[in-house]
Amino acid sequence: MSAQNPNKSAGLLQRSVKDHWYVKYDEVGFPSIQKGWVLPVERWKDFDPFILMAEDWFKRGTFSDHPHRGFQTVTYVVDGRLEHIDNAGGRDILEPGDVQYMNAGWAARHAEEGVEEDIAHTLQLWLNLPKHLKQTETTYQNIYSENAPVVNVDGGSVKVFSGHVAGVEGPMKSVVPITLSEINLTQGATYIHRLPETHNAFFYVLSGDMDFGENGVHLKKHGVGTLTFHDSGNEEKMSELVIKANSRRSRVLVYSGTPIKEEIVPYGPFVMNSMEEIRQAFRDFHNGKFGPPAK
Template sequence: MFERKVREHWYVKYEEMGFPFIQKGWILPIEKWRDFDPFILMAEDWFKRGAFSDHPHRGFQTITYVVDGRLEHIDNAGGSDILETGDVQYMNAGWAARHAEEGVEDDIAHTLQLWLNLPQALKNTKTSYQNVYSEDAPVVSFDGGSVKVFSGEIAGVEGPLNSIVPITLSEISLSNGTTYNYQLPETHNAFIYVLSGDLTVGENEINLKKHGVATLTFDEKGHEDKQSSLVLKSNSRRTKLLVNSGTPIREEIVPYGPFVMNTMDEIREAYRDFHQGKFGPPAI
């Protein structure tokens, strides 16, 4: 079995923002998207109502994990819901999404938003949304911890999130001294983000603490049905981390504003379509 190592690791740097934004950090900085493929970026945000009001998207998918507070989702297809701590929302922006993501009442919403690329052939797919509530994601318990599976097949269970581009997304909780052998497809590009605690990661035993990020080695020429092993050892009483993985798409992209397309001409077309009303009415 392919043994995963930490390829690169760093800690998120945060900056204070003007109201209604509060604080922001880049878990996956967009300028390194080629290293993260099929993922494009991941942002960590603290904000209040009014920060992410009505806005458009095209050409990619988002996965939003609520760390704390309440997040209200509104879209212009009539969808509306409130997500709470530990809940996840998936959006396929496809050809024309228009939505809002708001803090509820006076809450400070604390979220992680991951952008997942769409292959060129799927960038004009139908817009869709899926909410996965924390209690609906299956949990596999083991001595000293547990793994909650939001997407993909992990630890013998299947997560409920169904993305157009298949990925895995798991939340792992470990107590002090627990070692866990996490398995995921060997062809998947993967990264981890530490939500709390202190742990040792991978065959090369890299130490990471809260706000730590690590990309992992993988075997792109391997077989998608073969598993790889990632060894995780907790060094604190309460360690929690997210693991995301997916098969690289290997297409050139242009991430520009709220759109992710393959050429700058397609970006201009997206802006024209939005201003001409082709994305539909506002999300209110």
Template structure:
């Protein structure tokens, strides 16, 4: 297997995030992954980039999916109704398995403007009733691999020969790649993982076609839909500017019908209605305060 030729990934589609001003205490929002594209993005439902202050995301429920929240700038306070409370800083990531019934709050700290990326990662139908879990992955706890001209920090999955600390209940990788100008890196990902990347800063050339993307650029990547999870594919990246920083996300498609509605992601509208009823009936527990 080690001698088998790896599939080289290319860019399927790309776009730049468009932002809109929000009503205070929210400040600005952009859809990195618009929810209407969830079918082609499976297992990803959406990803939002938000700037906000305290009071924007108070106590609210979730069911049926997972969130991965990356803090770009400012401080983010997480509170859940299971007694969890913590403050995350730039480079920290929080993983939440909403499972059957999460209830939490996410807010800026004091006068900070929190700047975050939140990804919604779907759960297969047979795991939508799993236990609610929260895990904070601090930047210093994510292993970093150095190479000529840069580093790769691994938050989740087996990447660059190291395993990230995030304990996702579905196959998922998240890595942050930092490159100096003209530096190159070849990232390896399971060949059957759907994947996308987001440019946080600088400019990068992606894949064999050298598709160029600048800050706020998003690219979806080719993959082997019926591939082997044990085989790896490659993604070539080259920086055209110094301080180029790219986040790469990948996950195995679930291939199920999905109904995303409000704070819930289920498989049928009847299940969505039941989630709202369960919340009204108090089955999600007390508020997160």
């Protein structure tokens, strides 16, 4: 699909970069190799509805059988191969550019493994569930790169995994709707990315060198930025984020979603609204209510 590079629109919020930083990485014990926090969990109120994002390099055995409750995950495979195994009989292998969505809901139990001798390199986003949806059914969805629609723009392309973006709809069906787009631009190209003005949004630079927003913040690979938005605006009205590539093969992921505005307690593998609910989740897991191991 093709589209012309749009011009900025009068009357629409022009997004600026509110905060930005570079991810710092730590070496960790084998079979895990390296970890960095793209979105650190202690700042979840700033990122709402997003809780955290971890960037991991790991081999088989790092994320074997484990439980979750009360949130969703969106996992983007950067490199290597990732095997998903769940205790409902699901098993699949995801490759670079693929995405897995999981609604942990009330009781997920799964494993995320490197395949054979591969080093899996992933970005895993934790996406909150509002209180009334924390007991929903556990579901998984794999979105293979080739099944996400691609819109060609001047000097690049936009691949849409989730939400209505650039005139297409991504295949990901999250319980709490979000947008997720992968934007590839060549040197000198400028693209205007449109998002609902009420969405809290952030981006992560996968490669290259780019300028973002009305304030032209310059970030390279491993750079993260959060964006201004209209918290009490009109969810039907769009806003615009200007992105300019300064090097060839510049690639960025952009995520956005409506804030849930609830207090949460992220603790271990669970995200609930109180410590008592966290304790109940641990009791339920130890009492076998999450089902058999994923293997």
